[in-house]
Amino acid sequence: MNRMFIAIFVATFFLFGNTLAQSPDSAASQVDTVQGESTSKQVDAVALRYVQQCVGCHTIGGGKLTGPDLLPTRAWPKSELAAKVKLMEPRVGPLSQQDVDQYVELLQDARAQERVSIAQELASKAVAATLDPASEQIGRKLFEGSTRLANNGIACNTCHRAGAQGGSFGPDLTALHTRMGKVAMTSAIQQSQFLVMTGTYKDRPITAQEAVHLAEYLSSPDMMPQASLEDRAPMLGTVIGVMGLLTVVGLYRKRSRNRISRQRGIA
Ligand code: HEC
Ligand code: HEC
Numbered sequence: 001m002n003r004m005f006i007a008i009f010v011a012t013f014f015l016f017g018n019t020l021a022q023s024p025d026s027a028a029s030q031v032d033t034v035q036g037e038s039t040s041k042q043v044d045a046v047a048l049r050y051v052q053q054c055v056g057c058h059t060i061g062g063g064k065l066t067g068p069d070l071l072p073t074r075a076w077p078k079s080e081l082a083a084k085v086k087l088m089e090p091r092v093g094p095l096s097q098q099d100v101d102q103y104v105e106l107l108q109d110a111r112a113q114e115r116v117s118i119a120q121e122l123a124s125k126a127v128a129a130t131l132d133p134a135s136e137q138i139g140r141k142l143f144e145g146s147t148r149l150a151n152n153g154i155a156c157n158t159c160h161r162a163g164a165q166g167g168s169f170g171p172d173l174t175a176l177h178t179r180m181g182k183v184a185m186t187s188a189i190q191q192s193q194f195l196v197m198t199g200t201y202k203d204r205p206i207t208a209q210e211a212v213h214l215a216e217y218l219s220s221p222d223m224m225p226q227a228s229l230e231d232r233a234p235m236l237g238t239v240i241g242v243m244g245l246l247t248v249v250g251l252y253r254k255r256s257r258n259r260i261s262r263q264r265g266i267a
Helices: 002-021 024-035 045-053 071-075 078-086 097-107 112-130 136-144 182-194 208-218 229-266
Strands: none
Touching: 045 097, 045 112, 045 182, 078 097, 097 112, 112 182, 136 208, 182 208
8 A cells, every 4th residue: 555655656756756856948848758748838847846836825816825926026126035935945845046046037927827827737737647536535535534644644624624524723625726726726735744734744744646636525516515605705795686686676566556556546
């Protein structure tokens, strides 16, 4: 069992992690070879690394997640941005000067969003190629703890609510998928050793395969009915709107009925 996970890890790192460790050019060509397509697409290792390390907490122009939206940093002075990126080390692991400079270059590139979304697509294909297909059911069992996590980490629902069940120590994950794509969520779950979850998963990391199943479960349609208040708000708006309309129509009809009976009374 354990050996299978090691094999999965090695395979993932061959395709993904290994790619990132190399120079941008060879990484790009390697990903292209792996994909066997999209050779014309400009793929860069920096964007891929950003997908692996940053998308779990930050969007670029997509709003706040655990961390702030990074779009405004495009206009920041380079040195200030570099200092902030360096501060992420406790969350993502060591960052060399070169890493920091490359992230600054990415964040200040007018094509940053496009580069990241291409990288996300490639990353999910690379993951799909090495791992078992994502399974909502397996994800649910892992989340609830009815299937043990490979490295013996505690079940997610000890701290998190998703749908109808779960604890409240961590944020409610029910509506997370409305703010965060599946790739970002997979990355966030794998980055769990850097969140508050540090203590819990530092020596018991979530495997890439588990993260894929968990993200699938957390993106499933089951996650809609118990949607958070935030999500219910627009529906509430509609309900109030419809009720308001009915009241107005009702009043109008009552008034016109009164008028008719008044007219009848007079007549
Ligand atoms: C585990 C979550 C997490 C991860 C992963 C993460 N960040 Fe952050 N980041 C934050 C939070 C939270 C803040 C807000 C400031 C703080 O608390 O340090 C932040 C702040 C920043 C800021 C300053 C933005 C501002 O408006 O103040 C930059 C730039 C930044 N992060 C870049 C990155 C980059 C680049 C990566 C990937 C290498 C990354 N972050 C990974 C959580 C994260
Ligand atoms: C010991 C309690 C605990 C456990 C167990 C736990 N988490 Fe968390 N999790 C948290 C807390 C607290 C946060 C809030 C982020 C922070 O401040 O670190 C969080 C944040 C998250 C986030 C980011 C949410 C957001 O809004 O950005 C995701 C995704 C997540 N957890 C998924 C999981 C999954 C999947 C599992 C099971 C493998 C799990 N967590 C297990 C406590 C826990």
